[in-house]
Amino acid sequence: MSNILDAISALRLEQGRRLVGTLSPAVQQLVERCGSAAHLVADTLLVALDLVDNHGPGRQAYITGEEVGDAVTNLLRRPLLSALAEVGAAAAAARCRHCQPRQPLRLVTSNRSGSSAEGLADLIIGEDSTSDYDIMLEFDGPFRWAPPGAEKPADIEPRSAPQLWARPTDNDGFVTLHWVRTDRCGHEEPLEALPADSVRRLMLDFCRAMMGGEITPTGPAVNVKGLMLKTADLTTSRTVDRGRASQDGVHRLLDWLERRLDDGVLPCFFYPDINVAAELTADQRQAIIGSLRLVREHLTPLLMACCEKQWSLDTLLEGRPTEPLSERQLRLRLGRTLLLEAVLDGIGFRPTAPCWESWWSDAIPRLARAAPRLLQWYHHMDSGTHWQQCLLLMAWSVVDPADLADGEPMTSPVGDVTVTLDVTPLTRLLTDSDLRRLLGEPAAVAAWCRRERPAGLTAEPDTPRGRAELLLRPELLLRALGEAVPLMKLVWGVMDREMKEDWEGNYRPPATYQQCREELKRILSCDLQDWLRVKLPEMDGPTVVATAGLWRRRTQQLLTGDRLRAAYDAAAGRWPDRWQLLQHYLAEDDEQGKTAAGAAARVSL
Structure with a gap:
């Protein structure tokens, strides 16, 4: 029996080595340098992205x-x-x-x-x-x-x-x-x-x-299914403190899922009488449990790898590759990472950024008529202002206030539900190298600010207050860079162009009525029998003829009279909200007399 257990232990050890070996050198180095505090990376950066992306409305x-x-x-x-x-x-x-x-x-x-x-x-x-x-x-x-x-x-x-x-x-x-x-x-x-x-x-x-592309049937592998993870997530989220770290939540989810699979009963969250694990054999359940345990044992580097996909880890990796980082050092570097990203995103997603052209061409046709009340919230979720607020709030959360305070008030209440945090102390985290990265030539920018005295700048540019006013006002910052450091204007021109191209590939306007009509006419001009024979070579001759004929008749019927116009207006002109979701996302604020999405903390100049 001991030999069997030793063999299983050796197998899991080898699986763990292979798993960690697939991670990038940067992730492996950072895990080693941070030691027991390494979990803070995912607990900070992934939660920050969750704040940005999972905005309900x-x-x-x-x-x-x-x-x-x-x-x-x-x-x-x-x-x-x-x-x-x-x-x-x-x-x-x-x-x-x-x-x-x-x-x-x-x-x-x-x-x-x-x-x-x-x-x-x-x-x-x-x-x-x-x-x-x-x-x-x-x-x-x-x-x-x-x-x-x-x-x-x-x-x-x-x-x-x-x-x-x-x-x-x-x-x-x-x-x-x-x-x-x-x-x-x-x-x-x-x-x-x-x-x-x-x-x-x-x-x-x-x-x-x-459609183009290749359709690949799923294989015989036993996997941790998405339905299992969602069931565990939705069930445990009712009892877990939402303010807890993300890694704690993942551990709790994995523990709950392992217990349920071990029992052979995994109740569906939406209908508990459904056993999600009912069709799994005992061997399959054990294989899944083995995967869960492997993930649990190496959760910190795996979550850090998720961070690497969406964040630059350069600030965290500064120094010698073997130099340990204390928890305080790591928290300060995480604060810097968040602050730097807040500045960059504020510029990249500013209202006048060229990337918004494709966003508007995509969003307005879809929502302006169908669900206009949601359009403003969609824009807000993707805006630089929203990104800055979320990232700065997370920076406040990870850095010890003792490392920021300098005898000045940092918070102020606004009403009963909102707290305003002053961003000024956060700018003390920025190093000279950070300022060079953002400004190119900090001295030249400071000289320009003193000379021009632009509106909105109330303090000297080399003070925490002055830095906050400059760095978190994208249009002012770009003006300063354009006039004081022309090279930085070129750099941001390139970044704007790259962002615009990325968004153009992602945000594509829906087809107009005329485009739909032209595409249907193009289909009618094709040899539909040949189309089906090429795309579906296994379809027999009589079925090809019958399908092509009916396809052509249905297309002709849609193009007859005003049928296409009526169908298009019905599709693009309204969103039926069959599940009555809007009432849960948008509520009338009786006191303010406006639509509100709930109270929040706000980081302010």
Whole structure:
């Protein structure tokens, strides 16, 4: 027995070495230098990004904009999707004219779900990502619902058909759909309305026919599924202090998930009777538990690697590679990192930055008519002001106040719910090298400020107050750099151009009505049979002919009269808010008489 345990221990040790070996030298060095305080890196930098990105109204605005854009895009795809569905249904082996409707169920909506839509993604503009979208499909048709229940409904008369029966499965909360038999049906059991294999084939054929890229089926590996992590996250978040460090929260999540998998019962957060782990074998559960333990043992470097993807660690790595960093030194360097990024983001995302051109062209068509109240919050979430506020607040949180105080007040209450923090003490963290990085020639900039005395600058530029007033006012800072240090103006011109190009690739306006019309006409001009034969070579000849013919007719129908205009206006002109989300994100402030998203701490000049 001891030999087996030794072998398992050796295997896990080797797995850990391989895992850590894949991390960058910078991460490995920083973990070694920070020692027991290394967790502060992730606890600070990842929480700062969470403050920025998971802004409730702004996040809902983003999701809403994507739904509106999808609705417009789906106008171009719906003719083919309906053709594939109808031809597939007509060719199905189990087909009955008595109990089934003449036309197959039609697709009503296609909404995004999954980590990207839930604010749990690792999306970075201009960078690769492992996150994707899931899609929820809503179908409708000319049918009535049979009474719910596990017992098979009694046969009905043909005039009462079609009726759908939702048959419960062994997984509570999930059903299969069946057409209720009529007394004229020749089959013995109710026929399935949406067989899993037919839906899978429909979506696979549709994606291959309309989209580029390669579709790779998932492999047989046993993984920690996203649903498991979300279940653990949502469950533990109800009992964990939200102010605690991120690493503590991850440990608690992993511990909870391991206990549940060890018991073999992992209740779904949304419907606890569903056991998410029900279909896993004991060996599969143990394999997942092994992965969880491996992550737990090496959590600090893994989270630090996440930081490296989105942050420059140069400030933290200053000094000799083997020089240890005390907790105080690390906190001060983290404060500097946050302050430097706040200055850079304030400039990069300033209101006049050229990158906003593509942002507006993307956001306004999606939200100005469909959900105008969300548009302002979407803009606020991406603005340099929001970035600065969040990063400066985090800098205040990580640095010991004793390292900032100099006999001057640092906080002031505003009403009952808001506290204003003075940013001036934070500028004491900046070193000469930091100022050279930001200003190029600090002395030249200071001389320009004394000579020009620009509005908004009330203190000498080499004092903490003066630095705060200059560095956190992007337009003033760029003016000073442009006139005092022309080279820095060129540098920021290059950075503006690169940011603009990144955003242009990410923020793309939805198709206009005219573009949709032209694209549908272009599709009609193509040889659709040849299109299907090339994209779907396994499709037999008669099916190709039938699908192409129906695809063409559905497209022609959409282009007839005002049908496309009406469909386009319905897609782009309103957001139905089926789940009634706005009431939770936007509330009327009775005292202020304006829309508010909640109280917050504010970092101020």
